[in-house]
Amino acid sequence: MSWIVFNKLAAILIAVAIGWFVGRMRWLGDADAGGSGGDPARVLSNVAFYIFVPALLFRTTARVDFASLPWLTLAAFFLPVLGLLVAIYAFQRWRGAAVKGPAVPSVQAITATFGNTLQVGVPLAAGVFGEAGLAIHITVVSLHALSILTVLTLLVELDLARARSQQSPTGLGALLLNTVRNTVIHPVVLPVLAGLGWNALGLRLPAVLDEVLQMLGTAVVPLCLTLIGMSLAYLGWPRTWRAVLGLVAAKLLLLPALVLVFAHWGLGLTGMPLGVIVMMAALPTGSNALIFAQRYRCQEGETTAAVVVSTLVFVLTAPLWLALLQRIQV
Template identity: 80%
Template sequence: MSETVFYKLLAIFIAVAIGWFVGRMRWLGDATAGGSGGDPARVLSAAAFYIFVPALLFRTTARVDFATLPWLTLAAFFGPVLGLMLAVYALQRWRGAGRAGAAAPSVQAITAVFGNTLQVGVPMAAAVFGEAGLAIHITVVSLHALSILTLLTALVELDLARERAAADQAQSLGQILATTLRNTVVHPVVLPVLAGLGWNALGLRLPAVLDEVLQMLGTAVVPLCLTLIGMSLAYYGWPKSLRPVLGLLLAKLILLPALVLGFAHWGLGLSGMPLGVVVMMAALPTGSNALIFAQRYRCLEGQTTAAIVASTLLFMLTAPLWLALLHHFNP
């Protein structure tokens, strides 16, 4: 592992530690004071979900050049990622993970596949693959949150609609579908994506002032999410059972990069730098957006937080192994 990546990981842990210290000291208030609405971690998470993340998603979608995207490389990455995400979601629904809440299958699915593509991924791609590899990495990042968050939002809103319908037998199938569609579209993740796609399709350029505002708001996502991880550890603690966390760690750090390697190399014939970039991107630890998603639906926050912290620690061990394996395919 390069010195650059090591220092980036160290900076992440320091930011998380700061959030944990602030949470332990209760400088922003007590999680039990004033009910759930007074929970500082949830308040900050809501700010990220309703202000900073939408700004980042809209700006990214409005600026992406779909005509020049390397579709084979994107398929090599997103095919296994979305496939594993749907498999985890289906497995957790079948196993009855919904007992922890209707959103539980979706929360566990995002924890198993959503990588830390910015804080860890960017410096890793730059250090290992250079400027050309970083360009491929950034291209994949441009669609990473858009595809995963949009699909999971639709799934979780459908599950929540089913839960509401079970409580209210008077609701018809049409009412359930209408509620799901409305809650999916009028959503702080999906709505800015759709707006950005519309802006992009019209061929419009973002005015300089608007672009600056969106960029400024988007840059707040990273530090806010990292401190939120520490605060969540302080407020919610570690989960009572670590067995589900271990399964998520295996899926994220071992199974997902293995699937991407197999599908990209033997399925699509990808090799060289593009193969290395997508495999290492799949091998990244769980990203902090998974926690924002969990806090949005108030489901499995402790489990998600533990998975983020543990996967980031374990990445120091698994990353060199994947790099060594890639050297076998790209000598």
């Protein structure tokens, strides 16, 4: 890896450390033990989830040129990623993890599959693969959050509706209607649908609206990084590390291996496109996983730890994947 990537990793950890220091000093107030949502970390998470993330998703979807997308490369990346996502979700439900909370399977799934495609991914793609590789990376990024967050929102809302129906029994029709309503009227799915509609109509974003959306979208990165540090300060490290290390291993080792096997030996992908998507799969867990966990008040400490640990371990695993790719493509 180049020094650019190392500098980016260092910058990420420094931003997290700043957030931790602010949380440790309680400069923004104490955590709300009553759970009413008034603690600073949760307030900042809600700001990101209800304002900044929707702006980013709507702008991205409204501007995507679907006609020129490299569909083979996208399929080579997203089919194994979404496949692992569903597999982890199903495994967690099978082993009874939902007993701890309806959102646990979905939070585990996003932690093991959602990569840090911007803060780490962009400089990695640019430094290793150059401008052409960065173009492929950005193309995949344009659908990354849209696909993963949309699928997981549907799954988690279905689980929440099922849990509510067990407490106060309702019919199947009411259960499905409730799930669809909560899935569509949602700060992730609704801006995606609105952006797709805008895109389908062939409309261009007015300059002022585009500027506003871009300004709001760029706030996601620094807010999420400091939020990780604040969450560490308020929640602390998890008491047990087995689940966290398992999720980190799935993200840094299992996911890129699945993408490599499926893309190269399954679809015959080679060269730069193969290298870009394998390294994208090998990225550490992204901060959106924490935003998702805090949205549903589930496993926030474990997700925070997975983000930090995977970012640190990525320094060791990334050179291994790069060496393997070079060996395969020689």
